[in-house]
Structure formats: C-alpha cells, structure tokens
Amino acid sequence: LDLRAMEEAQARLDSLTKPPGSLGKLEAVARQAAGITGEPLPDLSRKAVIVMAGDHGVCEEGISAFPAEVTPQMVLNFLNGGAAVNVLARHAGAEVVCVDIGVNADLSHPGLVSKKIRRGTGNIARGPAMSREEAEAAIAVGYEVVAELAAGGTRVFATGEMGIGNTTPSAALLVALGGLKTEEAVGRGTGIDDARLLHKRSVVERALEANRADPNDALDVLAKLGGLEIAGLVGVILGAAAHRSLVVIDGFISSAAALVAGRLAPECLPYMIASHRSLEQGHGGMLETIGLAPMIHMDMRLGEGTGAVLCFHFLDAAGRIMREMATFESAGVSQA
Amino acid sequence: LDLRAMEEAQARLDSLTKPPGSLGKLEAVARQAAGITGEPLPDLSRKAVIVMAGDHGVCEEGISAFPAEVTPQMVLNFLNGGAAVNVLARHAGAEVVCVDIGVNADLSHPGLVSKKIRRGTGNIARGPAMSREEAEAAIAVGYEVVAELAAGGTRVFATGEMGIGNTTPSAALLVALGGLKTEEAVGRGTGIDDARLLHKRSVVERALEANRADPNDALDVLAKLGGLEIAGLVGVILGAAAHRSLVVIDGFISSAAALVAGRLAPECLPYMIASHRSLEQGHGGMLETIGLAPMIHMDMRLGEGTGAVLCFHFLDAAGRIMREMATFESAGVSQA
Structure with a gap:
C-alpha cells in the first residue's frame, strides 16, 4: 500500500x-x-459486483434446501435484473457482471460472460471437486474478468456467487484451511432443518477424509474441496489486488475464497474489505481466521454479493x- | 402496529x-x-435528521475533551452544511433540521429552528439539570418539530444532537434508569484520557448522589440528570410514533433519549430502529437495556445523527x- x-x-x-x-x-x-x-x-465511482456461478457435484448427497436446477434459473434472473443483487447494485450505482464458470446447464444470453471450465464439480464426498489445472484455469477467469473491468476504469469490486450447495465446499475449506471443527464450520445454508444439518456435517467429514488435501498447499485444498465459482472469486481477489483496486468480500462463500486467496498470496489481504457478518454459522470464525472485521450485522444469508454491494454505500460516504x-x-x- | x-x-x-x-x-x-x-x-422518500443542540452546566467540571464554545460553533457548521451529518444526509437524500433548544449563546441564522428553553442546563454534579416543566417544554419542542415535518410528508426521522459534555448526562441516565454500574456506563466521549475518564466517573457519581432522581419516574430522571437536547429527542421519538413514522436512533446520547422515551411511553418502542453500535463504552449495554439490535458496527463515536443517517440507505434498499x-x-x- x-x-x-x-x-x-x-x-x-x-x-x-x-x-x-x-x-x-x-x-x-x-x-x-x-x-x-x-x-x-481516489475516484471510486465505477463499481462492479462479479457474480460467479457454478454447480456442485456434492448436491447428489442431498445437502441443500433447494434443487440444483435453481443455479441456472438464478443466472437468468441475474441477467434479467430481477435478483436481490441486481436491485441492490442498482441502488448502489454498480454494475452486475455474471460469469458462468461452471453451471451444469447450457446457458446463452447476451449479458452472460461465458467462461465455463466444466459442468459442475465432482462430488467432494467421493473425490476431488476438480483437477489442479481446472482450479488454476478458474482462478485465471476471475483474474481476467477483473483485468478487463479495471481497464475500463472500475476500481471497486464486490465478490458475488451463485451455486446451489456451495456452503458445503465452503465449510470444507474452512475446516481444512482454518482448522475449525466441522460442527463449527457447517451451517444451515439456505435453510435446512436439524436432521439435514447433521447429514451435511457428515458429508463434509467424508469429503475431508476422501480427499486428504494438504493444508499447506491452498491450491490443492481449493481444487479438491472447493468449487468453480469459489476458485473464480479467488481470481477476482487476486486480480483486484494486482490492479490496485478495492475488493469488498461478501458472505460465507466469498469469505472462503478470501481465505484461499490470503493463503495463496498474503499480499492481497490489505486490498480486502469485509462487508457483513452473515447469519451462516461458520462466518464469524471464517472472518476471524482471515483477520477481517465486518461493517454490517444484518443477519443476511443470501449470498450473490448482496452484503458486499450494500457496503458500497460506505465507500461513497467515506469519499464524500x-x-x-x-x-x-x-x-x-x-x-x- | x-x-x-x-x-x-x-x-x-x-x-x-x-x-x-x-x-x-x-x-x-x-x-x-x-x-x-x-x-x-410505504413511500419513505422524505427523510429528515433532527439535530438538537444544547449546552451542559456540567462542563464546568472539566469532563470533555472539547471546550463548550464548540457547541455554537458546530451549530453554525450544521447550518452552513459543513459537518459530517450534513455530508451524510446529502448522500442519503435527507434534510438536516437544526434546533437550538438550549445552546449557551445567542444564535441567529435563517436556517436555524430557534426554540431555546434556557441557555444550557444546570451543573448536574451540584443539582438538577433543569426543572420538570423545562423538561416537558423541551419534549414538546421535539414533538412539534416532528409534527410540522410529518405534515409536509416526512415519514422517516433520525435523531441527532450536538452538545459538548453530553455523554456525561447520558451515562448518568443509563445508570439511573438502566441500572448499569458507573464504570460500565461512563466512556471516553470525544476522546478523553484515563485520568479524565476516572474524573468523569466520579462526576457522574456525584450527579447521582446530588439529585437522587426517582428511577420509576423517567421524567424526574430526565429533568434532574439529562440535557435539553436529550429531552428534545425524547419528544422527537414520541412525535414520530404519534405520526406513524419511523425513527432511526443514532448513538449513545440518542439512545439515552430512546431509553427515557421507552420508559415514558413503551408504545413508542416498535417505532424505533437502532442504527449503529457506537464505540462509546456504554452503548452496547444501553441498546440491550432498550431492546434494540444495531445494524452497523463501524466504530463510530461522533454523534450528530451520523450513524442513523448512514442507515437511511438500508430503508431505501428494503423498499427497492x-x-x-x-x-x-x-x-x-x-x-x-
């Protein structure tokens, strides 16, 4: 700095x-x-939230309240401007950039940034989410999306994501990299009941067991336990730091990307701004592990970048x- | 409701x-x-922050980092649009209404709402801040300012204040009405050192001793230990509830007014929205006592209504x- x-x-x-x-x-x-x-x-008027979308093989274990088909449905909702992040981005004067980095469906829309690495990850309860090369390619996608926007004058980025099931790999990353216990890291996501929560914990334990990722090799952990959209957001964070831009971190899944990015390149940590503390159980511990203190406590648990975009307001306020x-x-x- | x-x-x-x-x-x-x-x-587009200004006789005990002359100086700053609350209100699309309810100076400005009850309070370390009648008159001022704005279509109010020394009476109100200990309730205000903090605690203890206010009579406590701007804000809160309007509560001093208002008329509590948790030591306990959970944790401690006005953004976001x-x-x- x-x-x-x-x-x-x-x-x-x-x-x-x-x-x-x-x-x-x-x-x-x-x-x-x-x-x-x-x-x-600095002039921080040009802002963008980058919404990375990807699917998760682990959904076949029944860990989410919503069916996996919601991922592509919500991508179309983002592109049509009807999701919460669109509304909040309009309110903040920010652009929404939606990237298909691994949705398990064929999508086509003039507004979509199509950078699919593969159609969803493998089921982490049985094996790796993706190969090391795929993780690197997904990181490169995020980096390049930021590079292009930065070339157009955008200097503030928010991390956003969509991917049914993605609190499960995020919790696995938190256990593997942050050393939290499974029962601390695994929460209710979009809203599962007690029985499903216990099941989700056991799925995360099986994922850790099946993959035995090396905690000293963050890329190995990301590839084996992460997700395509999480890897894409790692690239967004690294790209923002490389382009001397601010990157506002959203909730639990985005923070998992921030945790990985901070391990891969600790120099990117000062470029991060924590936005909100999510209601998702492991988020407080995740932010502490990274060393971030959130600005808002709104009991939100939606993702998409909604909490981060709400905090753009504070950047504008600080500038004024x-x-x-x-x-x-x-x-x-x-x-x- | x-x-x-x-x-x-x-x-x-x-x-x-x-x-x-x-x-x-x-x-x-x-x-x-x-x-x-x-x-x-509802259409919540018309918003106002009401900044009540008053002076405090207890300043002669040397409890503040700033000299008392700053109160009238800051009132002129509000009227000229240069204070933090002006900037944040412009950012939020809200009006700033500045009321002289008890400044110890002769002020005149076309934008000022002149409703002076008296020139500053008495020194609470030696006797009552004001008479019961003066407290009632100050409440009526706040109520009427809201009534006039509500007649013009304003449906969202924020509480703001200016009064060098006013964390001292606020802490006294918190001890008297909330039952907190003096060492929990008294903090550093605008930034006093350890020695002055100990002195400030002893001043609050002397104030409690000198006045022996009846904790079951909130108006008695307000008159003996409060301030003119605090009483004015009690009126703002009661007025907002009476006019079916939202009232966003700012930091420590505003919350002291909310505590009193809630004791005088518990029906007004559902009309309050807590904005931020201030860095001022007693604020967390104060909000818990009232039963309010703040939205933002920004380590602010400025007052003026700044934290409340920052949260107007969330009301707009919710509407969108x-x-x-x-x-x-x-x-x-x-x-x-």
Missing part, C-alpha cells in the same frame, strides 16, 4: 470538524482506499466525507 | 427469489415500515427490494 497517500488521507481526515478518528471504519476505508490506489482522494466536510479552520471551530 | 400491512409485506417478501428470511434485517425493516405506516409499500425483485413465479425459479 502507498503509505504516503495514506498519510495524506489521514492528515485530511484529522483536519475535518470532528473528534479525531470518530468516524471509525469510514475513516479506515478512506485511508485504505488511498493506500490501495495511491491517491489520497473526505471531499465535502468543513475543516476546523474553514468553519472556525475550536479544537480539543 | 398494523398487523395486516405487516402480513402483506411478509407475503410479498416470501414470494421473492431468495430463501425465506435470507435478507435478514432488510426484511425486518420492510415489515416494520409496513406496520408503522399501515401500508405494505420490495418493489423491484422478481418473484419465484415471474422468474421461473424453483422453490425449496
């Missing part, structure tokens, strides 16, 4: 008519944005604070 | 393409807005979710 730009931003913040530091995370975000972009007052507030000097206010 | 309107809002929420309840507090806010206004899809999202039927998405 550019320390001089951060110092300039801090000096500006401390000149404004408020007790020093009293705007808390709004000030932290302003400093962070300066450090990332190298500009004390920097630009529009009076200083102690200009307003004739006495200091402490 | 209008239960039928809440049921209609809930039915709409459950028809939208997302797992039931997965938008958490955004859904809760949509239900609450329906219940308060009696309309499943209700209006703009596709249903399972319209989007052809399978249900669980």
